[in-house]
Amino acid sequence: MKSPALRVADLPLRAPRPTPAASLLKLLGYGLAAAFLVWSYQGAEVSPVKLFSDAGNMATFAADFFPPDFSDWRYYLEELIVTLHIAVWGTVLAVFCAIPLSLVAAANIAPWWIHQPVRRLLDAFRSINEMVFAMLFVVVVGLGPFAGALALWIHTTGTLAKLFSEAVEAIDPQPVEGIRATGANALEEIIYGVIPQVMPLWVSYTLYRFEANVRSASVVGMVGAGGIGVVLWEVIRGFQFSKTAAAMMMIIVLVTATDVISSRIRKFFI
Amino acid sequence: MLKNTHGALPAVRIAHLSKTFGASKRALDDVSLDIGAGEMVALIGASGSGKSTLLRHISGLVRGDRNAEAQIVVDNRPVQAGGRLSPDIRSSRAGIGFVFQQFNLVGRLNVLTNVLVGNLGRMPLWRSLLRIFNDEERRLAVTALDRVGIAQCAFQRASTLSGGQQQRAAIARALVQKAKLILADEPIASLDPESARRVMETLSLINRQDGVTVVVSLHQVDFALRYCQRVVALRDGKVKFDGPAAAVTAALLRGIYGDNTDLDFGTLEVEPSERDGARSAMPGPRQAALA
Numbered sequence: 001m002k003s004p005a006l007r008v009a010d011l012p013l014r015a016p017r018p019t020p021a022a023s024l025l026k027l028l029g030y031g032l033a034a035a036f037l038v039w040s041y042q043g044a045e046v047s048p049v050k051l052f053s054d055a056g057n058m059a060t061f062a063a064d065f066f067p068p069d070f071s072d073w074r075y076y077l078e079e080l081i082v083t084l085h086i087a088v089w090g091t092v093l094a095v096f097c098a099i100p101l102s103l104v105a106a107a108n109i110a111p112w113w114i115h116q117p118v119r120r121l122l123d124a125f126r127s128i129n130e131m132v133f134a135m136l137f138v139v140v141v142g143l144g145p146f147a148g149a150l151a152l153w154i155h156t157t158g159t160l161a162k163l164f165s166e167a168v169e170a171i172d173p174q175p176v177e178g179i180r181a182t183g184a185n186a187l188e189e190i191i192y193g194v195i196p197q198v199m200p201l202w203v204s205y206t207l208y209r210f211e212a213n214v215r216s217a218s219v220v221g222m223v224g225a226g227g228i229g230v231v232l233w234e235v236i237r238g239f240q241f242s243k244t245a246a247a248m249m250m251i252i253v254l255v256t257a258t259d260v261i262s263s264r265i266r267k268f269f270i
Numbered sequence: 271m272l273k274n275t276h277g278a279l280p281a282v283r284i285a286h287l288s289k290t291f292g293a294s295k296r297a298l299d300d301v302s303l304d305i306g307a308g309e310m311v312a313l314i315g316a317s318g319s320g321k322s323t324l325l326r327h328i329s330g331l332v333r334g335d336r337n338a339e340a341q342i343v344v345d346n347r348p349v350q351a352g353g354r355l356s357p358d359i360r361s362s363r364a365g366i367g368f369v370f371q372q373f374n375l376v377g378r379l380n381v382l383t384n385v386l387v388g389n390l391g392r393m394p395l396w397r398s399l400l401r402i403f404n405d406e407e408r409r410l411a412v413t414a415l416d417r418v419g420i421a422q423c424a425f426q427r428a429s430t431l432s433g434g435q436q437q438r439a440a441i442a443r444a445l446v447q448k449a450k451l452i453l454a455d456e457p458i459a460s461l462d463p464e465s466a467r468r469v470m471e472t473l474s475l476i477n478r479q480d481g482v483t484v485v486v487s488l489h490q491v492d493f494a495l496r497y498c499q500r501v502v503a504l505r506d507g508k509v510k511f512d513g514p515a516a517a518v519t520a521a522l523l524r525g526i527y528g529d530n531t532d533l534d535f536g537t538l539e540v541e542p543s544e545r546d547g548a549r550s551a552m553p554g555p556r557q558a559a560l561a
Contacts, residue, residue: 174370174372174374175375175376175377177331177370178368178370178373178374178375178440178443179387179390180331181329181331181363181366181367181368181370181374182363182368182388182390182391182443183362183364183365183390183391183447184360184391184398185360187395187399188390188399192376192379192390193376196376196378197376197377197378199378200378
């Protein structure tokens with residue numbers, strides 16, 4: 001019901017103006033953001049001019065890539081398949097570790113004195129790039145694809161366990177209570193009440209990470225951890241850019257194919 | 271208070287149970303209640319009167335306040351005492367079927383698996399964790415589904431069922447538990463009238479045929495009076511009435527729900543002695559025994 005005192009003509013058309021203090025604070029925020037951008041510009045030595053002044057170099061360089069030299073394609077293909085194997089095992093090992101870790105990292109499953117330390121551990125796993133882990137594992141298990149798989153395993157465990165535990169925290173607690181009310185223990189509550197609810201998300205996250213791992217697996221080889229990355233490293237260092245172009249094209253095909261196939265699989269599971 | 275008809279220890283004994291949420295919200299206030307084996311009891315009361323809270327305490331899903339005399343015993347087993355759950359709470363729960371307002375089935379599991387869960391209390395852990403159920407357990411589940419009338423849905427995902435069917439699946443789960451006590455927390459509040467009637471019929475049938483004790487909280491007073499012999503009314507966490515359904519009057523309900531209630535008490539506006547004929551659509555053997 002309309003109150004007689006308030007007519008449409010009296011209703012405000014715009015939100016009230018912010019107070020001077022709020023405007024000043026906003027302005028200060030924009031200023032800080034701008035200052036940060038300028039500072040990083042210098043730090044990163046960004047100089048678009050170079051792209052133009054050295055345009056000649058760029059053109060020569062680009063021309064070296066063509067035509068791509070596919071003469072060693074059998075070798076590239078073998079290494080690409082090794083790359084795929086690295087990605088598969090890096091992901092599979094990570095999934096096995098991420099499942100228990102994600103459960104103990106979920107606030108609705110584990111008390112804070114368990115889930116907080118586990119989350120910090122996962123942060124550590126995630127904060128170090130695969131390449132760094134790859135260099136370390138090369139030292140441990142020697143040059144070769146196994147070092148790559150181990151590197152992907154650690155990093156992917158960190159990401160997947162975090163994503164998995166977020167899914168666990170978003171479940172509907174009522175079905176779990178239904179299971180609990182039948183006298184089930186904590187493990188049975190998880191098997192019957194939690195896992196069925198998170199399964200579609202877990203599958204989806206796993207496939208996303210697998211796609212990402214195919215890309216990552218193609219570079220861990222550059223530090224000696226096997227796969228097509230080794231090839232890339234060799235041809236780039238040898239300035240064989242037409243061969244580099246061929247290897248890069250084959251990587252693009254592999255990554256695109258994985259994306260397409262895994263999105264098909266994902267639809268199947270949801 | 272009604273005498274329990276079998277003369278044995280009560281199926282449920284609640285003594286001096288209180289529950290405070292937060293700093294001062296008294297959900298239950300010194301509730302003491304005995305429920306005899308084989309009774310079908312309705313818990314009524316306005317929203318927030320403590321019906322659900324009381325039921326959840328009986329199954330040990332919530333712990334009461336820490337006063338020394340407080341205790342809940344179900345089927346001679348302590349569920350909780352003095353605000354602490356009994357160490358073998360899980361085996362107690364295995365003998366208590368719990369039916370929830372929102373059904374609480376696992377939507378992505380099929381109906382049969384949801385019902386098979388009722389077996390967990392009797393299974394070795396390795397089989398329950400691997401979801402390996404033997405033929406006997408499966409037969410029990412299929413029989414229970416058949417009994418509640420949804421055997422044809424066994425292999426559908428639970429989420430594809432209607433509300434009424436889901437609630438009957440939840441009752442089937444309690445049957446597989448071989449529960450001696452079924453607690454139903456507003457089991458029909460989310461259902462259409464016809465589904466509500468079927469769910470109440472099913473609970474009533476299990477109560478009469480199997481002698482299972484049923485405690486059901488209900489929003490609709492007419493359902494309470496039609497299906498239950500005994501009515502316990504709560505207001506502000508206190509038991510305000512406990513007696514045979516036949517003794518419930520409109521004046522009493524106004525006292526429980528408050529004067530400004532918009533509930534229609536229908537035939538209850540008539541004095542109890544005059545309305546016998548009006549409400550005997552559900553005679554049932556136990557009603558006769560209690561008269």
